[in-house]
Amino acid sequence: MSSFVRNAAGGARNAVRRNQNRAPDNVQIRHSNPPHLLTLADLSPAQITTLIQNALAFKYVYKNVSPRALMSSLDKRTVALLFSKRSTRTRVASETSVKALGGHPMFLGKDDIQLGVNETLEDTARVVGSMVDGIMARVGGHHEVETLAKYSPVPIINALSDLYHPTQILADIMALHEHYAPTPTPPRPAEGEGSHTSVLKYFQSTVDPIKSLKGKKVAWVGDSNNISNELLVTLPRLGMEFSLAAPKGYDTVDERVWKKVTEAGTESLVTLTNSPSEALVNADVVVTDTWISMGQEQEKADRLKAFAGYQITNKMVTDAGAKEDWRFLHCLPRKQEEVDDEVFYGPRSLVFPEAENRKWTIMACFE
Ligand SMILES: NC(=O)OP(=O)(O)O
Numbered sequence: 001m002s003s004f005v006r007n008a009a010g011g012a013r014n015a016v017r018r019n020q021n022r023a024p025d026n027v028q029i030r031h032s033n034p035p036h037l038l039t040l041a042d043l044s045p046a047q048i049t050t051l052i053q054n055a056l057a058f059k060y061v062y063k064n065v066s067p068r069a070l071m072s073s074l075d076k077r078t079v080a081l082l083f084s085k086r087s088t089r090t091r092v093a094s095e096t097s098v099k100a101l102g103g104h105p106m107f108l109g110k111d112d113i114q115l116g117v118n119e120t121l122e123d124t125a126r127v128v129g130s131m132v133d134g135i136m137a138r139v140g141g142h143h144e145v146e147t148l149a150k151y152s153p154v155p156i157i158n159a160l161s162d163l164y165h166p167t168q169i170l171a172d173i174m175a176l177h178e179h180y181a182p183t184p185t186p187p188r189p190a191e192g193e194g195s196h197t198s199v200l201k202y203f204q205s206t207v208d209p210i211k212s213l214k215g216k217k218v219a220w221v222g223d224s225n226n227i228s229n230e231l232l233v234t235l236p237r238l239g240m241e242f243s244l245a246a247p248k249g250y251d252t253v254d255e256r257v258w259k260k261v262t263e264a265g266t267e268s269l270v271t272l273t274n275s276p277s278e279a280l281v282n283a284d285v286v287v288t289d290t291w292i293s294m295g296q297e298q299e300k301a302d303r304l305k306a307f308a309g310y311q312i313t314n315k316m317v318t319d320a321g322a323k324e325d326w327r328f329l330h331c332l333p334r335k336q337e338e339v340d341d342e343v344f345y346g347p348r349s350l351v352f353p354e355a356e357n358r359k360w361t362i363m364a365c366f367e
Helices: 002-018 045-065 089-100 121-131 142-151 166-180 195-206 209-213 226-238 255-264 276-280 297-306 314-319 351-366
Strands: 078-083 104-109 134-138 156-158 217-221 241-245 270-273 285-288 327-330
Touching: 045 166, 045 195, 045 209, 045 226, 045 351, 078 089, 078 121, 089 104, 089 134, 089 166, 089 351, 121 134, 121 142, 134 142, 142 156, 156 166, 166 209, 166 226, 166 327, 166 351, 209 226, 217 226, 217 276, 226 241, 226 255, 226 285, 241 276, 270 276, 276 314, 327 351
Parallel strands: 078 104, 078 134, 134 156, 217 241, 217 285, 241 270, 285 327
Antiparallel strands: none
């Protein structure tokens, strides 16, 4: 499979030079009924823009007007949070978001219900979906969230699968947009009814994340995983370049993901390589993630060996020729082996705004 990556990289490198300013927007909107969110690949750039505008409005109103001024769009509604894996950010963001929108978040961990153990995913989707208004599901294999979506009568949001993590990448896009285009101050609305609507209208007319991000280069240096997959199928469609460096043996890009890239016609904006310095040339943004994801703990010794030389440091990124004002993202939780403290806690790091934005972007998805 790594030869697939190398072959794809060869094609991508040549094409990037020819198409630096291209902003592909040719992806069809694929909505089933109800509208699930399994990957951002299923949303058009315009829909992603709408979610970011909504998230910015939620953040602004909550912090600068009043939490009471938020639309109560989940009034009397229940969202089931089906989590078969641990979570800090996604769980806290989801529970607080449902509550802030006037709804009831029902957390169901792996020991709480019969999810895939004593009852099939199909039956679970039918039964739980008949009693709640939406389901946020953190699963193992992506087929699990696809099965839930196939049989659920209410919307399913993917809270992480082994293939994709759409709500994480919405937060990344929001954090980058805020960095490159600080949020304008809307005319101050009066507290109470209508203030949220007026802020949202203002952001819909003034905020354009595609404009602020188009042409930026994002370099991923680390394991090829669900986060890099989601970036691959999303950022190039916003007109951004995406380069991915992973060591041989850890550089597999899943065929389902690459199919989405080719369907979108965005190969030209993608570089796949085994060389961190090649990926980092001219990068505006550097991203990494843990080298040892949930369930890979047994592979720790092998992985630490394979990823030698991949730790993000100021020297490594600067020596490779990244842009002078490069910034750093990490979805968290973080371990020191993949990025040192100087970068992680330093002025280039956007990791904590990125983490906070999990809440506002998830709120936008629920709304
Ligand atoms: N980034 C992320 O998904 O964090 P959690 O696993 O803590 O939800």
